[in-house]
Amino acid sequence: MTVVAEPASVRPRGSYTWPAIWAVALALVLGLFLARHQLLWAAEYPSRAIVPISQWIGAIMTWLKVNLSWFTRSITAVLGVPLDFALDLLAKNFKIGTGADAFILPRLSWVGVCAAAFLAGRAYGGTRLALLSGGLFLFIALFGKWTSAMLTLSLIAIAVPFCIVTGLFLGILAWQQPKSEKYAVSPLLDLMQTIPTFAYLIPMLLLFGNSPVSAMIATAIFATPPMVRATMLGLARVPAEISEFGEMAGCTPRQKLWRVLLPSARPTLMVGVNQVIMLALNMVIIASMIGAGGLGYDVLLALRALKVGEAMEAGLAIVALAIVLDRVSQAAAYRQSQYHGEIVAGQAFWVRYPNLTLAILLLAGTTLLGTVIPFFADVPKAITFTTAPAWRIAIDWITVNFFDAIEAFRVFLILYVLNPVRAFFEGFPWLGAVFLIGLAGFQLGGARLAALVAALTAFCAITGLWEKTMATVYLTGISVLLACLIGIPLGLAASRSDRFEKIITPFIDTLQVLPSFCFIIPVVMLFRVGDVTAMIATVAFAVVPAIRYTNHGIRQVPPNLIEAAVVSGCTRRQTFWRVQLPLALPEIMLGINQTILMALAMIIICAMIGTRDLGQEVFIALSKADPGRGIVAGLAIAFIGIIADRLFNAWSARARSRLG
Secondary structure: OOOOOOOHHHOOOOOOHHHHHHHHHHHHHHHHHHOOOOOHHHHOOOHHHOOOHHHHHHHHHHHHHHHOHHHHHHHHHHHHHHHHHHHHHHOOOEEEOOHHHOEEEOOOOHHHHHHHHHHHHHHHHHHHHHHHHHHHHHHHHHOOOHHHHHHHHHHHHHHHHHHHHHHHHHHHHHHHOHHHHHHHHHHHHHHHHHOOHHHHHHHHHHHHOOOHHHHHHHHHHHHOHHHHHHHHHHHHOOOHHHHHHHHHOOOOHHHHHHHHHHHHOHHHHHHHHHHHHHHHHHHHHHHHHHOOOOHHHHHHHHHHOOOHHHHHHHHHHHHHHHHHHHHHHHHHHHHHHHOOOOOOOOOOHHHHOHHHHHHHHHHHHHHHHHOOOHHHHOOOHHHOOOOHHHHHHHHHHHHHHHHHHHHHHHHHHHHHHHHHHHHHHHOOOHHHHHHHHHHHHHHHHOHHHHHHHHHHHHHHHHOOOHHHHHHHHHHHHHHHHHHHHHHHHHHHHHHHOHHHHHHHHHHHHHHHHOOOHHHHHHHHHHHOOOHHHHHHHHHHHHHHHHHHHHHHHHHOOOHHHHHHHHHOOOOHHHHHHHHHHHHHHHHHHHHHHHHHHHHHHHHHHHHHHOOOOHHHHHHHHHHHOOHHHHHHHHHHHHHHHHHHHHHHHHHHHHHHHHHO
């Protein structure tokens, strides 16, 4: 392979000027930082110039509550019908009539639900998945968390179909109207996915009251975007010849959409369904704060009371439910993409769907038995057990034997890492940050991107949230740096060793399905509350994308390029550093981008354990029912994520174009 040097005359335009521009820009900002006491208005945004956006939003929300309460309460009543049915079916009992003459129908038997989970796993994934699904539901029952888990599952059972239908129609609309996708749908999805989950709770609480319906609406809003994106992506990826075949067959546009394009995009749509389920589960846990109840509420109560054992048990029940929903939905998506059989006309229902038929029979039979045999109605306390004392003993043992080492590590991080970095960020001039971020946007994407990122940065200052914004950026930045220092080397090692990839994959799969609450519990047990706990929990939560994208990026390098490098005499190390790594760099940067977004989401949740940043603003607003304050803080958090997303995407696009 011959390498031809690029002549100096055809070097990219501006390749020499940008380093000089950045040197001058950094020098100017450094001067502003050193002279911040003399130029106070440029270092700290003047309080008299703060724009009262939170008050405006608060006034709007109050007006909506006063004038449209009849409408929001009507929505609550309508949505409450299917939700109450699901709650009665899975977690409570059906009560027909009132008073002493009321007739009570039992909820579904826990034995039947465990059997149905087993059959669902067998239908989509065989015996191994069946044992996993049924076993984890049995695990939830034996730990005494059955009712709480069924409350959570009821909300998911109603919210997920709503998200799927809404996301499907919005995705179709965006695919059919590219301009609406570019200027309306995509910005809206970005905002919905980057606003912290807690910020959704405040307007829902104000408009719809403290009830499971509010939690369900908040969950539906948060979990819909993946389905919209999956629909757009799936329709865009349908091969042109399939679309042309539909036209040749005489299909109308509607027939072609529903009978040709959407069935062809089914595998991608099922991936979207999987993501909707996982996001809905995560949001339902958080929505327990406004009346959802369930496992999230158990975790919240245990954390508030510092009952680590009880919190850990509820967290493990969440993990079990998440694993079942994730594995079964993934298996269903894979089965849809691989299935090529035909349905025989006139075939009996029980022949076509044997597992579903058996599940219905078992649910009905065990529920009827529950009316006469208490064992089938409720999980007997005699067979349940708790590990809370064991967790307390373990924590006490660790505290007694390793307290000095843990405390020394915690104090070292606070004094020599976290506090200095925090002081630097909080003292950084707001005008200098707006200037540097705008300059980065201009270099990567031109004037439009520069204006966008500079305006979003300025928003955090003009609303009076600059100091807390920088506190959020500092903790997010440190967590992302550590997550990348851990995740990227692990991803590189996995890409170069199939054996190591098989070892690490179960761990990252487990981390991926863990709800965010579950990362906080074990760290609080060891490091108490504060920034150190938040940082460690955030690193554990956000490290997965760094590993996955790095591994995938290296492995997707075309084999012909690797063969060309080997033929030209490159060693394995040279091939890795000079061919695979440069070509995988855009994919790795996308992984860093996702790591930033996940770390930002986790940092906000960590406000529960004592961090002082924008997440604290959201929690204060939630406790005071102040929608303006909470929404503005949520927008500031979302804008941090959007800035990072836009800059990294622009950088990745440029890197991909350079690499062809």
